[in-house]
Amino acid sequence: MAAGRLLVIDDSPTVRKLVELSFANSPWHVEFAASGGQALAAARRSPPDVILLDFVLPDMRGIDVCEALSKDSRTSRIPIVVMTGKGPEVAHAFRAFPAFQCAIGKPATSAVILEAIEAAFVKTPNKDLVRPGPTLQRREAAAKALYLTLREALAQIPAWMAELGVQAPAPYFAKKLLSPELMGRILSTLAPFTSEQTSAPSAGVATSLEQANASFQGSIKGWTVGGLITFLEASGRTGELQLNLSGETQLIYLRAGEVILVSTREPTRYLRGALPPQARLHSVSRELMDLAEREQRATGTPVFVTLSAQGAFAPALLTDVLRAIGRRLLLDVVDVTEAKFAFVDLPHLPAYVEAHGRHVSFARNTLSFGDDEERGPGSLSEQQRLLMRMREAATTALPNADDVYTRVPGFSGRVQAFEMTGAERRVLSLVDGISPAGQIAARSGLPFEEALATIARLGAVNLIHSRGATQAESPGSSRPLMILEPDADGFKTPLASLLEKRAVPVRLVDLSGESDVLAAVRREHPRAVILNAAIGGSLDTAKRVRESSELSEVLLVALIEPQMADRTSELLAAGFDTTLVKPIVYSDIERLLH
Amino acid sequence: MSSSWGQGAELRILPERLADDRLSELQAICSAIGASVLIGDDAVGNALPPRVAVTGLGRGARRVPQQVIQWLDENAPEACLLLLCEEPLIRSSVTRSEGRVTLVAWGSGRELIRSRLRMLLSEPPPAESDERVQGETLARRCWTACAGDRRSLTLHCDPEGNTRLALTIADAGATRTPSDSRALLRLPSSADAWHVDWPALPHTVWLLSTQRLPTATDLGAVHGGKGSVVVRAAPGDVALAVTPALGEQLARDLGQLLESNAAGGGPAVFDAVTRAARTSQASSVAVVEVR
Numbered sequence: 001m002a003a004g005r006l007l008v009i010d011d012s013p014t015v016r017k018l019v020e021l022s023f024a025n026s027p028w029h030v031e032f033a034a035s036g037g038q039a040l041a042a043a044r045r046s047p048p049d050v051i052l053l054d055f056v057l058p059d060m061r062g063i064d065v066c067e068a069l070s071k072d073s074r075t076s077r078i079p080i081v082v083m084t085g086k087g088p089e090v091a092h093a094f095r096a097f098p099a100f101q102c103a104i105g106k107p108a109t110s111a112v113i114l115e116a117i118e119a120a121f122v123k124t125p126n127k128d129l130v131r132p133g134p135t136l137q138r139r140e141a142a143a144k145a146l147y148l149t150l151r152e153a154l155a156q157i158p159a160w161m162a163e164l165g166v167q168a169p170a171p172y173f174a175k176k177l178l179s180p181e182l183m184g185r186i187l188s189t190l191a192p193f194t195s196e197q198t199s200a201p202s203a204g205v206a207t208s209l210e211q212a213n214a215s216f217q218g219s220i221k222g223w224t225v226g227g228l229i230t231f232l233e234a235s236g237r238t239g240e241l242q243l244n245l246s247g248e249t250q251l252i253y254l255r256a257g258e259v260i261l262v263s264t265r266e267p268t269r270y271l272r273g274a275l276p277p278q279a280r281l282h283s284v285s286r287e288l289m290d291l292a293e294r295e296q297r298a299t300g301t302p303v304f305v306t307l308s309a310q311g312a313f314a315p316a317l318l319t320d321v322l323r324a325i326g327r328r329l330l331l332d333v334v335d336v337t338e339a340k341f342a343f344v345d346l347p348h349l350p351a352y353v354e355a356h357g358r359h360v361s362f363a364r365n366t367l368s369f370g371d372d373e374e375r376g377p378g379s380l381s382e383q384q385r386l387l388m389r390m391r392e393a394a395t396t397a398l399p400n401a402d403d404v405y406t407r408v409p410g411f412s413g414r415v416q417a418f419e420m421t422g423a424e425r426r427v428l429s430l431v432d433g434i435s436p437a438g439q440i441a442a443r444s445g446l447p448f449e450e451a452l453a454t455i456a457r458l459g460a461v462n463l464i465h466s467r468g469a470t471q472a473e474s475p476g477s478s479r480p481l482m483i484l485e486p487d488a489d490g491f492k493t494p495l496a497s498l499l500e501k502r503a504v505p506v507r508l509v510d511l512s513g514e515s516d517v518l519a520a521v522r523r524e525h526p527r528a529v530i531l532n533a534a535i536g537g538s539l540d541t542a543k544r545v546r547e548s549s550e551l552s553e554v555l556l557v558a559l560i561e562p563q564m565a566d567r568t569s570e571l572l573a574a575g576f577d578t579t580l581v582k583p584i585v586y587s588d589i590e591r592l593l594h
Numbered sequence: 595m596s597s598s599w600g601q602g603a604e605l606r607i608l609p610e611r612l613a614d615d616r617l618s619e620l621q622a623i624c625s626a627i628g629a630s631v632l633i634g635d636d637a638v639g640n641a642l643p644p645r646v647a648v649t650g651l652g653r654g655a656r657r658v659p660q661q662v663i664q665w666l667d668e669n670a671p672e673a674c675l676l677l678l679c680e681e682p683l684i685r686s687s688v689t690r691s692e693g694r695v696t697l698v699a700w701g702s703g704r705e706l707i708r709s710r711l712r713m714l715l716s717e718p719p720p721a722e723s724d725e726r727v728q729g730e731t732l733a734r735r736c737w738t739a740c741a742g743d744r745r746s747l748t749l750h751c752d753p754e755g756n757t758r759l760a761l762t763i764a765d766a767g768a769t770r771t772p773s774d775s776r777a778l779l780r781l782p783s784s785a786d787a788w789h790v791d792w793p794a795l796p797h798t799v800w801l802l803s804t805q806r807l808p809t810a811t812d813l814g815a816v817h818g819g820k821g822s823v824v825v826r827a828a829p830g831d832v833a834l835a836v837t838p839a840l841g842e843q844l845a846r847d848l849g850q851l852l853e854s855n856a857a858g859g860g861p862a863v864f865d866a867v868t869r870a871a872r873t874s875q876a877s878s879v880a881v882v883e884v885r
Contacts, residue, residue, distance in 0.1 A: 056667045060692050085667050093672075436657075490808030501684050562816045583806040585828040586684070 004049030004121055005029045009039040009065060010083065011058050015106070019052065022110035028117070034401070035442040036060035040068050043075045050120050052113070054106075055084035059442060063093055070097045079120040083108065146186065153182055186235075217342035226334035228341060233257045237345060243333060244340040250333060251300040253353045260349075260357030262326035263300045267293040270302060271572040276324040278317045279304065280546055281573040288312050289570055303573070305352045319356045326360045335423035335446070399455050401438025403466045405431045415463060427454045431464050480507035481593070482526040484517065484535060485559060491582075498586050506593060518544050521551060528555035528592045530580070533564060539574050546575035555592055559584070603632040604645045604715060606670070608662060610635065611650035616678070616700065620648065623708050629715060635665055643670035646714045651679040651697065658695060674714045678707065685805055685830060687859060689885040693734040696885075705858040712861050713737045713883070719751035727751050730861075735785035739864045740880045742871070747778075747837045747878035755783030759835055759880050779833055785884050788825045788833060790817060798836040798845065802852050802863065805830045810852040831884040832860045834867060844870050859883060 008019045011034045023030045031048065033039035036057045043051065051069070055062040062082060069075040082103040084090050094100040101120040104112055160176055220228055225243060229252065232241060236257035243250040248269065253261040264270050281289070288310055292303035304321055307313035333339075349357070399405070420428070423446055430440040441451035458464045481499065485491050496508040506527075514520040518541070521529055529545060531538040538558070545551050558576040560567060568579050580588055605624060609617055617633070624631045632644065647670060649662055658675065666673055677697045686702035687710055689695065698710050716732035727749040730739040736757055740749045750758045759779040779799060780789040790799060790813055802810040805828060817823040834852065844851075848867075855866040860883030868879050 055671060056663065058691070061671070061694070064692060084671075085664070090671065487808065494804075494809060495807055498684055501682055562811075583801065583803075583808055583811045585803075585826070586805045586807065587828065590684075 005031065005046075006050050006052060006117060007031050007033060007039065007043060007048035008052045009033045009036070009057065009062075010052070010054040011035060012054070015054070015083070018108075018110065019113060022113050026114070034058070034438060034448070036062075036065040036068075038442045038448055039065060040075075041445070043069060043078065044072060047074055047078055049078070050117050051078050051080045052117060053080055053082050055082060055090060058439065066094055066097050066100065070099060081116045081120050083113075149182075149185055153177060217340070220337065220339045220341060224334060225336045225339055225341075229259060229330075229334070232343065233259065237343070238349065239346040240344045240349075242342045242344070244342075245333060245336060249300070250329060252330070253349055253357060255349060255354075255357065259330065259360045261322060261353045262329045262360055263296075263302050263322075264329060265297055265300050267296045267303050268569050268572070270296065270325065270329070271569055272578075275572075276321055278314075279321045279325065280543075280575040281307070281313070284312050284573065286570060289573065293569055301350070301352060303569075305356075318352075319358055322356050323358050323360060330360055331420065332422040332425075335421050337445075399437045399452055399459070399466065401436060401441070401452070403437045404434065405437060405440070405455060405459065405464045405466050406433035407431060407464050408462055411463060423450075424454055424458065427451055428458055428463065431455075431458070479527045480509045480524055481528055481530065481589070482509045482511050482521060482524060483530045483559075484511040484538070484541070485530065485532045486512070486535065495586075495589065498589070517541050518548065521545055521554065522548070525551070526554060528557055530557045530559050530592075531576075532561075533558045533567065533571055533579075534561050539571075542571075542575045557592060603630040605629045605631045605711070606644035606647045606673075607631060607633045608635050608647055608649040608665065609633055610661070611652055611659070612678070613650075616650065619704070620678070620707075623704055623711065627708055627712050627715070629711065635661075638669040644673050645670075646674050646676060646711065648676045648678065648711070651677045653680050655679075676707075676710055676714060686857065687830065689829060693732075693885055703857065705862055709859045709861040713859070713885075730864075733757065735783065735885055736781055737860050737883045737885060738881065739860065740878070741864070741868050742878035747835060747880050749880055749882070757781040757882055759833075759882060778835055779882065781827060781833075781882055781884065785829075786827055788827050788831070790823045790825065791821070798834075798848070800834045800848065800852055801825065802832050802834070802856050803828065803830045804856050809856050810849050812849065827884050829884050830859075832856070832863050833882045834863060835878075835880045836867065836871060837878050 006019075006023065006028050008016060008030060010016055010019075010032070016032050016034075020030060020032075031042065033042050036059050039051075039053075039057075042048075053062050053065060057065065062084070066080055066082075069078065069080070076099060078099055079101045080094070080097070080099050081101050082090070082094055083106045084103055085106045091100075091103040094103065102116055104116050108116075154177075156176075157173070160173065164172055229241070232254055234257065238255050238257075239253075241252040241254065243252065249265045251263045251265070252259055253263075284292075284307060288307060289303070291310070292306035295301050295306045296303050302322060302325070304313050304318060308315050308318050348354075415428075423444070427440060427444050427446070430443055435443075437452060437455050438448075440455065441448050444451040444454075446454065455464070459466070483492060483495070492508065492510060499506040499508050509520070509524055509526065511517050511520060511529075531541060533539070542556050542558070545554060545556055555578070556576045558571040558579045560571070560579055560581045562582055565581050571579055578592075607617070607620060607624075612620065621631065621633075638644070647662070647666060649659070651659075658677065662675065666675060674693070675695045677695065679697060679699055680701075681699060682701045683697070683699040686699060686706055688697040690697070696710055696714065698707055700707075712730075713732055716730040716737060719727050719731045719733050719738070727738055727740060730737070731749075731751065733751055733755055735755060738749050738751070738757060740747065748760050750760060752758075757780070778791060780791075781787075782789075788801065799813045800810055801813055813823070813825070817825075847870075851866055851870060852863060855862045860881050864879065864881040867881075871879050
């Protein structure tokens, strides 16, 4: 009997169980995917030897999966057996794909499935190509290099034994083995093998490496940025880690293995999201802001550093602001599983990093309140209770893939209290009150079970709940949306009409007639205030709302005419939480309401 | 319309979840677009499978009924499914599953249902690389339609699903290949952005959607002269291009014409503008709708 890895793509638990039982006593290693998207990701990550494919999947058709596999050099040669209720007559649709082997009826007996899979495996003419030779050679070479490096270290254990004395062996040897020197050597040993997998690092990365005669570069695939940072921390290195994430460069500075500052070359991204109150810039001139943005694009120096040097931002606030934004940027990327990186050993970090860099911590599950300030609503005991529930969630059962989750009433106020990883934010953004948990997990790009665990965690801290547990929002409890916008027929009236159609209608309150906008906002305490940035006084209104502590939960949205789209950074810096450019899409308004 | 039991047809109505009055209404809509229709959930047998199946979705239901999936799997695995629901939807038409499933609310009006059926019955784009698209075509993420003088304004779809609306330089005549022509509007296969270019030729480009605020935007007036512009695309977006520039009267009335037809989606807009363009100097009209 042949032995290999089989990937079964079927959303039916019954079929999956049948296949599992069919191969229970075989040497085959069987993996499962419940959707096309999940299957494609799994097959690309680690190509199996044979694929058993259902004809109809929840997110795409079997033939589309087959087509996508055939277009990817990593998966194009994996033999495919199709399972369908239509039986063998659908085979003609798949014949165009060389990897297609046969179609079997559904339901099929164990014997039929086994026979088809074995035949597919044996009949594959170039099955060695399923696992490309160069990859295997690289892995072997990397393993040998790592072995040689570790052998040298491990050879010292007998000598260390003599030194051990009465100390506990585990911490003693851990300290000896995981020294910064050894971790650095392991990284250097593996770097050439990692960089071989890198295809054309970005120009920015390559340039920096040349300039600094630098250390190593590579790709992250199948592990996380958080893992890379942990590794660098353990190595005790000092320098600049450059991450290239979908064309954007993020800079992470380490001093003796400690992350002390995080920046990015894109000022808009740097300023997006909830900024600490002291980071809001109300009176910076456009010219100065342009200068600061140019500097950040060129060198990664955060805008606040340049503004501070120009006397437009208080130096005393710099350390805290850089740390808070750095933590947000770091949390955004720790779960990313695909990125290019380059590490540059630097004898001296940039002056502003040395002066204002402080430890920026990250933890994988940071769905908790900030560590050094009480930011959330509720008492300390409430926070403790939530944290307890979060920890309990780690051990509770994963949600059922069919469960539909929705955001809790008052979500927008609650969510401000949490610091989340990028993955948690991604999963949260997919919770729409319609999609089942399984579909959200498949779309999230995370490993399936990890995504479900994330949903469980979000539920445990009461940000979302399954529809069964939903206490429906009552119309009376809904806070309105307020708007200051001159276009009535083209904007306000249709918006009001769309908000009326919601399952829980939301009032749209027009601020046009208000003589005191701030008083009106205080009176209504809306979910969000949308201000057309072209209206004179909008920036001032935003500033006054932001300065009002009881309105800290109110989202401030700048509505921008398309001709003014380049003002985004300026508006974010002025205190707006987000911007919408006309013609806006209604789903953006829905996002504000959540 | 041929409505019968037991013959092959391009459209199949699965009546189990449709009340009698809804079924009659649906038959009338199908008749208006001239589609051949079969009613019932009996097996297709040896007849050609339908290209579109239509059924209702019960109040509160959020998933495609299992029996419908099974029927499609067994009888028409390539068919698209149109689900008609009684509940009001904020987005009047929602497309899921790589374009296979479309959900429309009865309350959105007959025009929209008619338009969705016409869309789903459109031909797929040509399989050849970057071939010029004629008439109405349906790809996974967009629907396109082109009418008039096809030498000046042409639509192209490549096998990867990228759609390009090109403005051919008039002086060069019809001998130019698609790659020579100026791209006026591009929609990548991900259908997440409109890439608009502005050649120095008279033309009109609008973006409209009932999910946009404001509903209709004259992109030329907003972005003209800026070179290439990228506007985020969203499902329900309809982009309209007319060339050469419209007559003065139609140009003045176009915004209102588009707003009054936006609820019917791309086909309704296409029909309205094509009709109006006959009386104008416009020679070509092209529409792309994101699904």
